Structure formats: structure tokens, C-alpha cells
Amino acid sequence: MDLPDLKSDCMNCAALCCVSLVLDKGKMFAIDKEAGRPCPNLGGHLCTIHDDLKDRGFQGCINYECAGAGQRVTQMRFNGESWRDAPELLPAMMRDFANLRPLHERMTMLVAAEKYPLTDELEQMRQKMLRKLARSWADTPQMSADFDAFLEKLRPIAQT
Numbered sequence: 388m389d390l391p392d393l394k395s396d397c398m399n400c401a402a403l404c405c406v407s408l409v410l411d412k413g414k415m416f417a418i419d420k421e422a423g424r425p426c427p428n429l430g431g432h433l434c435t436i437h438d439d440l441k442d443r444g445f446q447g448c449i450n451y452e453c454a455g456a457g458q459r460v461t462q463m464r465f466n467g468e469s470w471r472d473a474p475e476l477l478p479a480m481m482r483d484f485a486n487l488r489p490l491h492e493r494m495t496m497l498v499a500a501e502k503y504p505l506t507d508e509l510e511q512m513r514q515k516m517l518r519k520l521a522r523s524w525a526d527t528p529q530m531s532a533d534f535d536a537f538l539e540k541l542r543p544i545a546q547t
Contacts, residue, residue, distance in 0.1 A: 417444030
């Protein structure tokens, strides 16, 4: 099955997490930042304090994983273009990133579920959902319901 990359690749992203996400000053972030405003530590498309994130109070950045959604939006939806070079792209890039992140998180969970002794029915469900999620750009109520049903059936297996 051909899946998108499910690990972040910052070199192929337009720093979508650094501009799209809200930061709340506290234990995880040293600053408050609104969605749509670039992090002040962003230089081009890379973090200027990446090696010192923990010491600078940005544990939340260390913990964050977009599951490949950022580079998929940047490369596949916007052909490598960036909101830095074309600011008018930012609203659409943020929207697509917000839509795609949960789908990539689900794909990550479905890939991880492969390690369990799934029944034939569950394995078929898992593969069908992976195929559907891999070609989707936004969630639907049916995809959410199917995923929740899969998790419900997986729970007893995963707890053993």
C-alpha cells in the first residue's frame, strides 16, 4: 500500500506548525502566539533555536509531530510554494494543514495497529481505512465513525 510519509520532514515543509498553531505561555511554551502568526524564533522555514528548544522553554515544540502533514501540504498541495514567498497562500495552507493533521495521526495509529494479532475482519478494516485516508485531504463524518469503530474493536486486543 502506498502511504504518504508519516514522519515530519521539516526540510520539505513551509514551517506550517510554526505559523499555524497557537502557543500558550506556560509549561510547554515560553510565549503566547496566535494562530497565523509566525513564531518569532522562525528564520525562513527553520527554527533558529532548534538545538536549544528545551532550555528556551519550548518543550511543546520538541513533543510535537505533524506525522508528515506539513510536508504533504507544502509539496503536494502547493507544489513546494510557501506562504513566506506568497503570503496570500497562508490561509489555504493553514486550512489544509489543519484538515490533514488528524488524518495523518489516524494513519500513524493504523500503521501501528499492524503489530497486533488482528482478525481478518479487522485487518481488512484497517487496510481499507488506510487506503481511504491516504487519498483524502479532509475528514468526513463517515471516516471518523469508521475509525472510532475500528478503535473500539481493537481495544480488547491491544489491552492483552
